[in-house]
Amino acid sequence: xxxxxxxxxxxxxxxxxxxxxxxxxxxDRIRQIAVRRIPVRVSVRPGTGALTGEPPLLLCNGxxxxxxxxxxxxxxxxxxxxxxxxxxxxxxxSPAPPVPYTMAGIASWLTALxxxxxxxxxxxxxxxxxxxxxxxxxxxxxxxxxxxxxxxTGTGSLMVPAHPxxxxxxxxxxxxxxxxxxASIAGDIYGGTMRTDPARGAALLHEATRSGPxxxxxxxxxxxxxxxxxxxxxxxxxxVLVMAGDDDPIIPLVNARVIARLVPRSQLHVYRGGxxxxxxxxxxxxxxxxxxxxxxxxxx
Numbered sequence: 358x359x360x361x362x363x364x365x366x367x368x369x370x371x372x373x374x375x376x377x378x379x380x381x382x383x384x385d386r387i388r389q390i391a392v393r394r395i396p397v398r399v400s401v402r403p404g405t406g407a408l409t410g411e412p413p414l415l416l417c418n419g420x421x422x423x424x425x426x427x428x429x430x431x432x433x434x435x436x437x438x439x440x441x442x443x444x445x446x447x448x449x450x451s452p453a454p455p456v457p458y459t460m461a462g463i464a465s466w467l468t469a470l471x472x473x474x475x476x477x478x479x480x481x482x483x484x485x486x487x488x489x490x491x492x493x494x495x496x497x498x499x500x501x502x503x504x505x506x507x508x509x510t511g512t513g514s515l516m517v518p519a520h521p522x523x524x525x526x527x528x529x530x531x532x533x534x535x536x537x538x539x540a541s542i543a544g545d546i547y548g549g550t551m552r553t554d555p556a557r558g559a560a561l562l563h564e565a566t567r568s569g570p571x572x573x574x575x576x577x578x579x580x581x582x583x584x585x586x587x588x589x590x591x592x593x594x595x596x597v598l599v600m601a602g603d604d605d606p607i608i609p610l611v612n613a614r615v616i617a618r619l620v621p622r623s624q625l626h627v628y629r630g631g632x633x634x635x636x637x638x639x640x641x642x643x644x645x646x647x648x649x650x651x652x653x654x655x656x657x
Contacts, residue, residue: 379406379435379436379437380405380406380436380437381436382402382405382436382437383402383403383404383405383436384402385400385401385402385431385440386400386401386402387399387400387424389450389451390473392466392469392470392473393466393469395446395454395466396446396451396452397443397444397446397451397470398423398424398443398444398449398450398451399424399441399442399443399444399470399474400424400440400441400442400443401413401439401440401441401474402431402438402439402440402441403439404437404438404439405436405437406437407437408435408437408438408439409437411438411439412439412476412478412479412480412503413438413439413440413441413476413479413480414434414438414439414440414441414479414480414481414482414650415441415467415471415479415480415481415482415494416430416431416440416441416442416481416482416483416484416487417467417481417482417483417484417487417488417490417491417494418442418444418445418448418484418485418486418487419484419485419486419487419509420485420486420527420574420577420578421448421530421532421533421568421569421573421574421577422448422449422533422562422566423444423448423449423450423566423567423568423569424442424443424444424449425449425566425567426561426562426566426636427442427484427636429561429636429637429639430635430636430639430643432639433639433640433642433643433644434643434646434647435647435651438647438650441471441474441476441479443467443470444567444569445463445573445577446458446463446573446576447569447570447572447573447574447576447577448567448569448573448574448577449566449567449568449569450567450569451569451573453569453570453572453573453576454576457576457579457580458576458580459580459584460489460490460493460580460581460584461493461497462580463490463493463580464490464493464494464497464498465497467490467494468494468497468498468501471501477501478500478501478502478503479501479502479503480502480503480504480505480506480650481494481495481502481504481505481506482505482506482507482508482646483505483506483507483508483510484508484509484510484635485508485509485510485607485608485632486510486577486581487510488507488508488509488510488511489510489511489512489513489581489584489586491505491506491507491510492505492507492510492512492586492589492590492593493584493586495593495595495597496586496589496592496593499594499595502595503595504595504596504597504598504649504650505593505595505596505597505598506597506598506600506646506649506650507597507598507599507600507613507616508600508601508635509600509601509602509605509607509608509632509633509634509635510608510612510613510616511608511612511613511616512585512586512587512590512612512615512616513581513584513585513586513587514581514582514583514584514585515585515587516585516587516608516612516615517609517611517612517615518609519606519607519608519609520606522545523545523546523606523607526542526545526546527546527607528578529574530568530571530574530575532546532562533562533563533566533568533574534568536559536562536563537559539558539559539562539563540555540556540558540559541555542555543555543556543557543558543559544558545606546606546607546632547605547606547607547631547632547633548602548604548605548606548607548630548631548632549602549604549605549629549630549631549632549633549634549637550630550631550634550637550638551631551633551637552604552631557637558633561633561636561637587615587619590616590619590620591619591620591621593620593621593622594621594622595622596622596623596624596649596652596654597616597617597620597622597623597624598623598624598626598645598646598649599613599616599617599620599623599624599625599626600613600625600626600627600628600635600642600645600646601613601625601626601627601628602627602628602629602630602631602632602634603627603628603629603630604629604630604631605630605631605632605634606631606632607632608632610627613625613627624649626642626645628641628642
């Protein structure tokens with residue numbers, strides 16, 4: 358299937374106002390469990406109503422961010438949809454693992470986490486660094502991962518990089534630990550509405566999130582070093598929604614176009630915004646995700 362382009366609002370039956378009787382969301386349950394002897398802090402929102410028993414949506418976060426950063430997106434998704442969030446080992450409320458991990462290793466560990474939670478199949482959404490993890494999950498576990506949503510992400514070491522000034526600021530977790538510093542650089546590194554309201558970016562990273570140990574941030578950087586999904590993208594058989602902002606300094610838009618061109622069953626949606634648009638404009642973008650996940654096109 359050729360990539361398709363969407364440039365404005367959600368459309369489709371899952372757009373705003375399409376279903377006003379979905380009811381409230383089930384409460385999230387946050388707890389810490391051990392998976393392969395590695396503790397993990399996880400949040401689970403059960404599916405309800407018509408989506409009871411449907412594969413939940415596993416959310417893979419960006420580098421250095423705890424699961425609370427994804428709250429705007431979770432709040433904007435269909436409240437009946439089951440959602441699983443987690444803190445990567447060494448980030449947020451998850452202790453650092455005893456040894457470094459690879460993308461393949463963390464993807465295998467995540468399938469074990471979903472087993473532990475009782476989910477044989479699941480959809481996955483990855484934001485930024487989490488988008489690489491989502492791709493790895495789809496490659497490794499094609500029978501487990503149903504649909505894939507890739508947001509503001511690239512193909513790893515083989516991609517069009519950000520400007521060196523932006524990359525230098527991504528090499529340190531300082532923006533996750535210093536709200537003043539985060540506000541001072543938010544416009545330059547996140548783009549979109551952060552250019553006119555940089556304090557909003559700082560708030561997303563600091564008001565309700567946990568930073569975790571510095572080591573956790575560097576373990577994520579190390580896991581991505583040398584990793585690339587580029588050679589394997591034509592082999593993906595899942596349906597994939599690729600979402601990207603037109604003003605993303607961290608992941609230039611051309612990377613989303615490359616992914617969408619190489620993945621056989623892809624859709625591309627370019628939105629007006631920056632790297633964190635899925636969080637700052639979640640009320641506009643979440644219905645697109647719901648519509649994509651609810652589409653009954655048969656799997657291959």
